[in-house]
Amino acid sequence: xxxxxxxxxxxxxxxxxxxxxxxxxxxxxxxxxxxxxxxxxxxxxxxxxxxxxxxxxxxxxxxxxxxxxxxxxxxxxxxxxxxxxxxxxxxxxxxxxxxxxxxxxxxxxxxxxx
Amino acid sequence: xxxxxxxxxxxxxxxxxxxxxxxxxxxxxxxxxxxxxxxxxxxxxxxxxxxxxxxxxxxxxxxxxxxxxxxxxxxxxxxxxxxxxxxxxxxxxxxxxxxxxxxxxxxxxxx
Numbered sequence: 001x002x003x004x005x006x007x008x009x010x011x012x013x014x015x016x017x018x019x020x021x022x023x024x025x026x027x028x029x030x031x032x033x034x035x036x037x038x039x040x041x042x043x044x045x046x047x048x049x050x051x052x053x054x055x056x057x058x059x060x061x062x063x064x065x066x067x068x069x070x071x072x073x074x075x076x077x078x079x080x081x082x083x084x085x086x087x088x089x090x091x092x093x094x095x096x097x098x099x100x101x102x103x104x105x106x107x108x109x110x111x112x113x114x
Numbered sequence: 115x116x117x118x119x120x121x122x123x124x125x126x127x128x129x130x131x132x133x134x135x136x137x138x139x140x141x142x143x144x145x146x147x148x149x150x151x152x153x154x155x156x157x158x159x160x161x162x163x164x165x166x167x168x169x170x171x172x173x174x175x176x177x178x179x180x181x182x183x184x185x186x187x188x189x190x191x192x193x194x195x196x197x198x199x200x201x202x203x204x205x206x207x208x209x210x211x212x213x214x215x216x217x218x219x220x221x222x223x224x225x
Contacts, residue, residue, distance in 0.1 A: 034212065043118075043202060044157075044215040051211060059212070090156055102147055103204075103213060105156035 002027035006106035019078040023091030031093040033074040038088040118216035135219040137203030
């Protein structure tokens with residue numbers, strides 16, 4: 001069966017520090033991968049998605065970047081964190097386009113920037 | 115801009131009652147999905163309804179879709195305390211590689 005992992009679960013970082021969040025999927029190949037951010041008590045904002053290795057689409061201009069160095073690995077990064085980067089970050093995968101399938105979410109990373 | 119909206123934002127009911135949540139959206143979709151999120155956790159997929167379907171059932175869940183009104187509803191029958199969570203609708207736009215999510219409804223079921 002397929003599983004999705006995210007780490008770390010929680011992170012507290014000072015403003016201006018770098019960030020690296022990792023997401024990996026097991027039990028499938030060539031998944032579509034997604035990074036979302038959720039502000040407290042709010043809906044999900046899509047940050048990046050990837051349909052293959054090295055193929056990254058960005059939905060909103062921001063202080064973050066994403067990379068997909070391997071088929072089942074998706075990394076969210078920042079060179080210098082801002083206070084506004086605080087939030088709950090969720091990684092998700094789907095076997096195909098959302099037109100046909102649901103998405104499966106990881107447990108999330110709660111990031112606090114101080 | 116927000117492409118999906120849900121109402122009510124919050125709903126509190128007694129155990130055993132039914133809960134209805136509504137979702138409105140702005141674009142053409144291939145399907146409409148509903149997800150559940152327990153506090154501080156990831157989202158869990160509940161049900162998917164395709165654009166050519168009007169109603170779908172899964173256990174205690176009933177989903178309707180009206181593409182002419184660009185709206186959907188989720189009904190949870192005979193609610194339980196364990197149903198307490200936030201519920202999100204998500205639309206798959208035609209030709210898109212991603213979903214847009216609604217703002218969510220926070221459901222509290224009182225034992």
